[in-house]
Amino acid sequence: MNKITRFLFLALAFIFQHSLQADAKTLRWAAATDSNAPYAFYGPGNKLSGFEYEVIQAVAREMGCEPVFVPNDWDGLIPGLGRGLYDCVICGIEITPDKAQEVLFTNPYYVTYEQLVVKKGTPPVTSLEQLRGKQIGTLSQTASFNMLGKTPGVVVKIYDEEVNAYADVANGRLFGVLLDYPIAKYYAFANANLKFTGPPFGQISYGIAISKGNPALAAEMNAALARVIASGEMRDILSRWGLWTAMVADTFGQPEDPSLPDTEYRAFVAATAEQPTVLHRIIGYARFWPLLLEASLLTIEVSLLGMAGAVLLGFALAIMRVYGPFPARWVATLYIELIRGTPLLIQLLILFYGLPNIGIKLEPFVAGVLGLALNYAAYEAENYRAGLLAIPKGQMEAARALGMTQSQGLFHVVIPQSFRLVLPPVTNDFISLLKDSSLVSMVTLVDLTGAYKQIATQTFDYFGAGLLVAAFYLLIGLPFVRLARYTEQRLNPGAHSSGTKAQRFQFHFGKS
């Protein structure tokens, strides 16, 4: 056995052993990055917190595993499970027959109900039927959403953030909000403009979701969960978070009174109740600098790599379309029309969540870059095509008359001239790609837009966080605009000698 094969063998053995160890010792769990208190959320100091966070820590400990958090988007949580991005999801997911078709659920770790919240001074609501003709807010993919859907005449409004829904009740845009009790407790109970009304609606159970193909893990987690409940640790956790209700106590067969004071709930209410001064806010944002810088870097990386890919592929497509033989021309045209005719978001989702169905699993970063590159290549191709066609025929003729082949003429005469013509539109495209790169936050990447979601859900300052992140996009884009303007001037012949403006203008339109 020579040195190289031995080295390869050792390397493989190392990787294999390493991955085995990883499987044996870690529990990769996912929750939505923008999910809120009291579930699993970023608390003070940008540290993960929440009752679900504590539950999964306890369960992992009982299983003898190291818990590893994998952030994802709310809508991508279940698909990500199918892709094997993580082992389980704990994110206030209700156990329903529909969802049980797609994933395995553990036994419930929490049971609760839907709480209706209305504006202070509204007459009591005792049944959902009373909501006929009223606008009611909720979140997507929730028990409340299904419940409202089955109640005739209710006008359902879907929100991304519960804070916004409750704010709309307070300012009169909505009649009420129907959401899980923990959400109502944390976001509406302390608000003097809002009140709880009506009986508990329905009963819902939260379960930890696990991939269908992993019943062994489900059994192991159920055993661990049972120990956490039986030991009273679950009661302690839920008590501290102010979530130990009669319904939970009944379900677990334990006493109704909380075992500990609701310190976590009080801390949360105290933190959100104080009205921060402008100075406070600015200081408050200082803790997000590391996150913002990291996210900016990711946005820049994704955009630059995406653009590089788009430029190369777009260039090949343009050459195929203008100078290629019939089949190449046809393929390029088809590609361009197909890509330009479909939304980038859908293309990204297909790349990331669709391709695994045919066995191609892309890393989030790769999927993001590839999605942007494949999409923008279509637009770049059209830019280059216009640039190539704008060069007068006489240029290629002169090149051929001098004995150059068509490809020599292309590369030495036509393309260098069209390069200058397409520089302004390509710069514009880069600026819009930079902004479109915000869509990669949909494939679990924490870019600037991902960071925005995190900051906004922690500070509830959608306005400030929005301005801050927008400013970052603007700052990143500016140097590229300046750079392009500079190159354009440098490449313009005559600009640095004695040519008149009129001559340069004439040149730009291809007449010499």
Added chain:
Amino acid sequence: MDSFTSLVSIQDLHKSFDQTSILKGVSFSIEEGDLVSVIGPSGCGKSTMLRCINGLETLDSGVISAAGARISRAPGSKLNADFEKNAHILRQRVGMVFQQFNLFPHRTLLQNTMMAPVIVRGIPREDAEKTGFALLEKVGLGAYADRYPANLSGGQQQRAAIARALAMQPKVMLYDEPTSALDPELVDEVLHVMKALDAEGMTQIVVTHEMRFARDASDYIIYMEGGHIVEISDEDEIFENPKDERTRRFLRRFI
């Protein structure tokens, strides 16, 4: 076949665009060192004929040979793969100057002259630079070598285009109405360069509307009309005593 001394020979050249017949059987030959002007009314096919000689257009049928390179096509036959290969060889031996100059605007005059020798011939840059500069000197543009075409007059651009073509050391130079796009006062500087080349023994074919030049500088004149060669005559004879009635009618407008 080619006569022993002809440098350029065209036999029964036919060419049409979209069923419109432009050249209807053109034959002639030119000997080394000749300067021949081709005149005739617009649309007579003289420019198309010139472009065929440089292989820029395909042929419907006929044989073109120039400086040892040869392209041909039998009537009704398909264009074979050899055609473009032979046309490529032909273009390297035959220089062409266009009405609109067609200099490369993104390169200086010197770079314009160096490009083809370096790319096509693989000549070292220093050598190409020396040759290019000498050629620019020769056409009176040595001081402009580092200028871009957009900053030059039409006459200067056309002289640079001639230098660029000469850099490939062609055996024959073709000119497609080289002075038609020029202001009248700039015409002579271009014609002067062509006369100087004639004095050095360069073989040149000039499609032109410049009757004074045709008469002064040509060894003989080809008169074309309607896709045919009507008359090939001595330069003085054709102006003073045209053999054909059609030639007489055409030239009457210029005298």
